[in-house]
Amino acid sequence: MAQIRIQNVRKEFGAFTAVRSSTFTIEDGEFFMLLGPSGCGKTTTLRMMAGLELPTSGEIFIDGEEVGMKPASQRDIAFVFQMFALYPHMNVRKNISYPLVSQGMKREAVSARVADVARILRIEHLLDKPVGGLSGGDRQRVALGRAIVRRPKAFFMDEPLGALDAEFREHMAEELRALHDRMGATTVYVTHDQLEAMQMGDKIVVMNHGVVEQFGKPQQIYDWPATKFVAQFIGSPSMNFLDFEGMIGIGGDSVELGGVKVHVPAAREGRAGRLTLGVRPEHVAFRDDAPYRGRVSAVEYLGTTQIVTLSTEHGDVKARISSGQAVREEELVGLDFDARTLSLFDAESGKVLISEGNEGVLAHG
Ligand SMILES: Nc1ncnc2c1ncn2[C@@H]1O[C@H](COP(=O)(O)OP(=O)(O)OP(=O)(O)O)[C@@H](O)[C@H]1O
Ligand SMILES: [Mg+2]
Helix, strand or coil: CCCEEEEEEEEEECCEEEEEEEEEEECCCCEEEEECCCCCCHHHHHHHHHCCCCCCEEEEEECCEECCCCCHHHCCEEEECCCCCCCCCCEHHHHHHHHHHHHCCCHHHHHHHHHHHHHHHCCHHHCCCEHHHCCHHHHHHHHHHHHHCCCCCEEEEECCCCCCCHHHHHHHHHHHHHHHHHHCCEEEEEECCHHHHHHHCCEEEEEECCEEEEEECHHHHHHCCCEHHHHHHCCCCCCEEEEEEEEECCCCCEEEECCEEEECCCECCCEEEEEEEEECHHHEEECCCCCCEEEEEEEEECCCEEEEEEEECCEEEEEEEECCCCCCCCCEEEEEECHHHCEEEECCCCEECECCCCCCCCCCC
């Protein structure tokens, strides 16, 4: 069990900065996601926590102890890589026992631990089988077994399901989460898949270009994105962005969009200039008398809902509405935005200006 704290951690590779001043805390027992697009610095961040890479500056604490100078082998962390390498000439039991045997643990203690792990992973029936003939999922379970048998303080996983097909991936994701819930060990999990992060994580750090954009619970990040980047990275279809020239004062709760007054949650910061109104597709409703108008340009049927694309004065807007609602292409409709759910950003910096739900949210400065 471990709490892991990252403070102003920075990593440079020569002239290139891979991670810029990251700060966040992973609480004991959390299933914690490092989320972001390719190249944003997720693996580098994880490797620094594990002790496989030295930070250029900043501090890393495990259970309050600064571990900067501690090598990986002394951090008591199990790293689960994407490529689950097993020893092909050994059976399942030997593969799982190996880390303990090589530590010199006594035979009976090893047997007891392996039995325990096999029970947790539900692979008791496989213990005496050679790993060569196992299915992909069973191999993955054996590899996990080898990681958990040491009872490390924390598990680090770098896109562990990346190589799997969609269906199996979903199944293993559920299994990993259930395993975590049974064991309660701190788990740090790297992914570029926003759905995986939302489904599995207790908390998420969203990174972009080496910067921590936001840190919080999945729903907090979805409902109150701290930056435009987070808003468009999480959710599908993405949040709609309506760019306009306007102003809002501190505590103000409306903006003027193309001559139409739109209510928004109270602003934490005032701004005049280029603003961006952020509207999730599911928060756009059609109302005949709504003054903000859009013309239907495309309709995509998705079963229970449909995605309707509308062209407006401020660009395309996607609405997710019930499939039962009749919509015709080229039709002109009034658009009603659910005021409590809107985001408002400074268009230049991309930072959110409204405060609701954003207390404690780390918007990078
Ligand atoms: N040893 C290194 N030397 C030089 N540059 C590196 C090194 N390791 C990583 N980088 C660069 O740092 C940036 C961040 O890399 P990192 O592997 O942490 O990204 P990532 O978020 O894990 O991406 P991916 O989703 O593709 O795995 C990338 O631009 C990468 O090219
Ligand atoms: Mg990576």
